[in-house]
Amino acid sequence: xxxxxxxxxxxxxxxxxxxxxxxxxxxxxxxxxxxxxxxxxxxxxxxxxxxxxxxxxxxxxxxxxxxxxxxxxxxxxxxxxxxxxxxxxxxxxxxxxxxxxxxxxxxxxxxxxxxxxxxxxxxxxxxxxxxxxxxxxxxxxxxxxxxxxxxxxxxxxxxxxxxxxxxxxxxxxxxxxxxxxxxxxxxxxxxxxxxxxxxxxxxxxxxxxxxxxxxxxx
Amino acid sequence: xxxxxxxxxxxxxxxxxxxxxxxxxxxxxxxxxxxxxxxxxxxxxxxxxxxxxxxxxxxxxxxxxxxxxxxxxxxxxxxxxxxxxxxxxxxxxxxxxxxxxxxxxxxxxxxxxxxxxxxxxxxxxxxxxxxxxxxxxxxxxxxxxxxxxxxxxxxxxxxxxxxxxxxxxxxxxxxxxxxxxxxxxxxxxxxxxxxxxxxxxxxxxxxxxxxxxxxxxx
DNA sequence: TAGATTGTTAATCGATTAACAATC
DNA sequence: TAGATTGTTAATCGATTAACAATC
Numbered sequence: 425x426x427x428x429x430x431x432x433x434x435x436x437x438x439x440x441x442x443x444x445x446x447x448x449x450x451x452x453x454x455x456x457x458x459x460x461x462x463x464x465x466x467x468x469x470x471x472x473x474x475x476x477x478x479x480x481x482x483x484x485x486x487x488x489x490x491x492x493x494x495x496x497x498x499x500x501x502x503x504x505x506x507x508x509x510x511x512x513x514x515x516x517x518x519x520x521x522x523x524x525x526x527x528x529x530x531x532x533x534x535x536x537x538x539x540x541x542x543x544x545x546x547x548x549x550x551x552x553x554x555x556x557x558x559x560x561x562x563x564x565x566x567x568x569x570x571x572x573x574x575x576x577x578x579x580x581x582x583x584x585x586x587x588x589x590x591x592x593x594x595x596x597x598x599x600x601x602x603x604x605x606x607x608x609x610x611x612x613x614x615x616x617x618x619x620x621x622x623x624x625x626x627x628x629x630x631x632x633x634x635x636x637x638x639x640x641x642x
Numbered sequence: 643x644x645x646x647x648x649x650x651x652x653x654x655x656x657x658x659x660x661x662x663x664x665x666x667x668x669x670x671x672x673x674x675x676x677x678x679x680x681x682x683x684x685x686x687x688x689x690x691x692x693x694x695x696x697x698x699x700x701x702x703x704x705x706x707x708x709x710x711x712x713x714x715x716x717x718x719x720x721x722x723x724x725x726x727x728x729x730x731x732x733x734x735x736x737x738x739x740x741x742x743x744x745x746x747x748x749x750x751x752x753x754x755x756x757x758x759x760x761x762x763x764x765x766x767x768x769x770x771x772x773x774x775x776x777x778x779x780x781x782x783x784x785x786x787x788x789x790x791x792x793x794x795x796x797x798x799x800x801x802x803x804x805x806x807x808x809x810x811x812x813x814x815x816x817x818x819x820x821x822x823x824x825x826x827x828x829x830x831x832x833x834x835x836x837x838x839x840x841x842x843x844x845x846x847x848x849x850x851x852x853x854x855x856x857x858x859x860x
Numbered sequence: 861t862a863g864a865t866t867g868t869t870a871a872t873c874g875a876t877t878a879a880c881a882a883t884c
Numbered sequence: 885t886a887g888a889t890t891g892t893t894a895a896t897c898g899a900t901t902a903a904c905a906a907t908c
Contacts, residue, residue, distance in 0.1 A: 425849045427857075434875070436846060440839035444821060458889060465823070470889095471877050478891060486890040487884040503842045504849035518743045522736035526837070534841065573844070597848040599841060603662060605683070613851045615844035617837065619744070621658035623752065623817060624721045626791070626833035628654060630815040631643045631722035633831045639645075652899070676865060688865095689901050696867060704866040705908045 425504055431479045438476055439499055441466060446496035458489035500532075508533045510571045511599075514586050515578035516541035516549070516556050519601055523575055525552045534573075538565065542582075559586075566593040573597045580604045643722055649697045656694055657717055659684060664714035676707035718750075726751045728788060729817075732804050733795035734759035734767070734774050737819055741793055743770045752791075756783065760800075777804075784811040791815040798822045 428436075445465050449457060459470040466473065477483055477495075480502050484490045500506065513520045516539045524536050539551055542559045549556045557565065565571075574595050576583055583604035590598065591609045598614045600606055608614045646654075663683050667675060677688040684691065695701055695713075698720050702708045718724065731738045734757045742754050757769055760777040767774045775783065783789075792813050794801055801822035808816065809827045816832040818824055826832045 425853060427853050428850060436843065440842040445823065469877060482891065484890050485884060487888045503846045505845065518740035522740035525736045596852065597844050599844055605663065611855055613844060613847040615840055617840055622833055622835055624658040624723065625654065626815050626817055626831060627723065628721045629831040632646060634814065635643060635645050637829055687901060700867065702866050703908060705864045
C-alpha cells in the first residue's frame with residue numbers, strides 16, 4: 425500500500441464508484457473503455473476522470489483507452505481490497521442481522537466472524553452461521569482474535585461507550601450505522617453511514633424537484 | 643417550500659448533520675449555541691457554518707448566537723421535514739426488513755405503508771405490522787394509494803426493472819440501497835446508499851492510516 | 861455601555877474544466 | 885501513417901476561510 429496522503433478526499437470518494445462501474449462493464453463483456461465513455465456512465469467529465477486516475481499512476485493507453493478489467497483491479501489495489509478483513513458486528517438488531525447477511529455477498533474479502541449483543545435472549549443464536557456473543561465478553565474476544573473492523577449497529581446512546589471498549593484493541597476501522605457522532609482515537613478510522621441524513625437529503629431534493637417541475641409546466 | 647436552487651449541493655449535504663447536532667444539544671438542555679461552539683462539534687469552521695446558514699436566511703442574533711431548538715426546527719423546514727411522507731419498501735430481504743423496522747424510530751414523519759416482494763413465501767407476512775404484498779401488484783397499488791418514496795432493497799439486477807415500474811406513478815423519490823446505477827425519470831429524485839462504496843472508503847483510509855502511524859513511530 | 865457574535869464582503873485556496881502535446 | 889485518446893499543464897470556476905462592520 426502506497427502513501428497517497430497527497431490525494432484529496434474528494435478524489436477518493438469517487439474511486440469505489442469508478443470501480444463499481446468498471447465491474448458492471450466487465451460483466452457485460454466490455455474489454456476497454458475511454459474516459460469519454462466512462463464520463464457518460466459516471467456523470468463526471470472525461471477530464472476529471474483522467475485527472476483522478478493520474479493521482480495514482482498512468483493506467484491508460486493513448487489512442488485506446490483503459491483496459492476495463494485491469495483498471496478495476498488497479499483501483500481495487502489502491503483501495504486496499506487485495507487484503508482479507510475480519511469484521512465483527514456490534515448489535516444484533518435488525519440492521520446488524522441484515523449486515524451480517526449482506527456483507528456475505530461481497531467476494532471482495534470481508535468476513536464477519538462474530539456478532540455481539542447485550543440482550544441475553546439473542547446470545548447463543550446463530551445468524552447466517554455466525555455466533556451471537558455476549559457484549560460483556562467483547563474485550564476478551566478482541567484480545568484473543570484478530571479483528572480489523574467493527575460495525576456499530578447498537579442504539580445511538582451506546583455507540584460511544586462501545587467505541588471506548590474498542591480503543592486500544594486490534595480494531596483499525598469502525599463502520600458506524602448509528603446517528604451518534606462518535607469520538608475515535610487517532611489510530612482508528614471511522615466511516616459513518618448516517619441513514620437519516622441520507623433520507624433527509626432525499627426529502628429536500630424531492631421538494632425542490634417538485635418546485636422545479638411546477639415552474640416548468642406553468 | 644422555497645426555491646433554493648441557487649444553493650449548492652455541498653451546502654445541502656451538511657444541513658442534516660447540523661440539524662442532528664442541534665438535536666443532540668437540545669436533548670442535553672443547551673438553549674443557545676454560537677457558530678464557534680458548533681464548529682468545534684461539527685468539525686467545520688465557524689465561518690463556513692455562518693456562510694451555510696446565510697444561504698437560507700438570518701437565523702442568529704449578534705452577541706448571542708443561535709437558539710438551538712429554533713435553528714433545528716428551521717433547518718428541518720428547509721429540508722421539508724414538516725410534511726408526512728408515505729413510503730413503500732421494495733424487497734423484503736434482510737435489509738428491507740431492517741429498514742421497515744428502523745425507519746419506525748423516526749419521529750420525523752416517515753411512514754412505511756407496505757413492503758413488496760416476488761417471493762411467494764414472504765407475501766402475506768407482516769413485518770413490524772406492515773403487510774408484505776406481491777410485487778406483481780405494485781402498479782395497481784400505486785394507482786390506488788398515495789406513496790411518496792420507494793425504498794429499493796431488491797437484488798442489484800432487479801433494481802432498474804423495478805424503477806421502470808415506478809416511472810409515471812405517484813412516487814417522487816427513490817432511496818436506493820442496491821449497488822446498481824439506476825436511470826430515473828426527471829420527476830423522480832434518487833438518493834443512493836452504496837454500502838459497498840462506503841466500506842471500500844473505510845478500507846482505504848484504514849490502510850492509509852496504518853502507514854501514517856508507522857511513519858510517525860519510526 | 862462593553863463584549864460577543866452575527867451577517868456579509870473580500871481574499872484565498874482547492875477542485876474542475878479546457879486545451880493540447882505526447883504517443884499508442 | 886492517420887486517428888484516437890491519454891497524461892498533464894494552464895485557465896477557470898467554485899468553495900472555504902479571513903476579516904470586520906453591524907448590532908444585539
